[in-house]
Amino acid sequence: MVLAEPGWADEQTDTVVALEDVSLTYNPDQGSNALENINLNLNEGEFVCLLGPSGCGKSTLLKIIAGFIAPSAGNVVMDGEPIKGADWHRGVVFQQPPLYPWLTTRENIQFGLRMRKIPENESRKLTEEYLKKVGLQEFGQSKPYELSGGMKQRVAIARALVNKPRVLLMDEPFGALDALTREQMQSLLRNIWWESRCTILFITHDVDEALAMGTRVLVMSRRPGRIVKEFKTAFTYAISGENSNRVRYTTLFLQAREEILELINQQEFSYNI
Numbered sequence: 001m002v003l004a005e006p007g008w009a010d011e012q013t014d015t016v017v018a019l020e021d022v023s024l025t026y027n028p029d030q031g032s033n034a035l036e037n038i039n040l041n042l043n044e045g046e047f048v049c050l051l052g053p054s055g056c057g058k059s060t061l062l063k064i065i066a067g068f069i070a071p072s073a074g075n076v077v078m079d080g081e082p083i084k085g086a087d088w089h090r091g092v093v094f095q096q097p098p099l100y101p102w103l104t105t106r107e108n109i110q111f112g113l114r115m116r117k118i119p120e121n122e123s124r125k126l127t128e129e130y131l132k133k134v135g136l137q138e139f140g141q142s143k144p145y146e147l148s149g150g151m152k153q154r155v156a157i158a159r160a161l162v163n164k165p166r167v168l169l170m171d172e173p174f175g176a177l178d179a180l181t182r183e184q185m186q187s188l189l190r191n192i193w194w195e196s197r198c199t200i201l202f203i204t205h206d207v208d209e210a211l212a213m214g215t216r217v218l219v220m221s222r223r224p225g226r227i228v229k230e231f232k233t234a235f236t237y238a239i240s241g242e243n244s245n246r247v248r249y250t251t252l253f254l255q256a257r258e259e260i261l262e263l264i265n266q267q268e269f270s271y272n273i
């Protein structure tokens with residue numbers, strides 16, 4: 001279903017990550033799958049938002065793509081190669097940013113580059129660049145306990161992006177932030193995505209956020225999680241322009257919101273009695 005005029009990310013692009021018939025069972029003794037027959041392509045430059053009732057397998061799906069867990073069945077490939085473990089080509093950002101408390105903002109951002117043995121002068125240059133991108137130049141020497149929730153999330157985003165990953169996987173990254181900070185972070189992320197054109201998979205429980213950010217919105221069923229419907233969306237382009245928030249009150253946006261909410265509610269309450 002197409003909900004708005006397409007933008008640049010809707011151009012026909014290459015598939016970066018592909019999932020074929022992916023299923024996952026955490027506990028084979030219990031017999032029930034957390035995920036069942038997931039077929040999904042993430043294409044270059046797309047911003048894909050994943051919605052679904054709590055416990056439907058969104059995080060599990062993200063962890064499989066990240067390479068943290070292997071599927072029980074099916075294939076997961078990136079650029080045609082099987083994903084066998086975590087690597088820096090797929091950056092991950094969680095709701096609670098796991099920053100090293102003893103390192104400064106700058107050191108947290110630089111950490112991955114040092115692990116990858118990127119030459120010090122290059123890694124410093126990259127770190128400064130990303131510190132600036134997320135607007136934390138004045139907080140480079142601060143420790144995580146000195147930062148607000150939004151700032152910590154900026155550090156986490158910079159830390160993932162400084163590696164220039166092809167795919168950014170985000171699990172409810174703004175879920176713990178207040179409404180104002182959340183909107184600022186959405187704007188920051190949208191600009192970064194626009195500039196870097198990296199592929200993003202973004203989990204959220206907030207339909208408005210999915211519609212405001214995504215170029216494609218996927219809705220999952222309750223456990224065992226399957227993808228039940230996908231929506232092509234393009235509100236994110238309009239929101240970047242002037243009078244940005246007006247689009248959120250358009251009939252098209254509100255209709256999309258209602259349809260998706262109804263679909264999620266159906267999943268939530270479709271238990272067999």
Ligand code: ADP
Binds near residue numbers: 026027052054057060
């Ligand atoms: P969501 O992100 O959509 O809330 P999850 O992917 O976290 O869902 O979980 C999907 C299902 O798998 C849930 O029923 C959850 O209880 C179960 N689950 C998640 N992680 C584990 C685990 N490590 N061991 C066993 N079951 C798990």
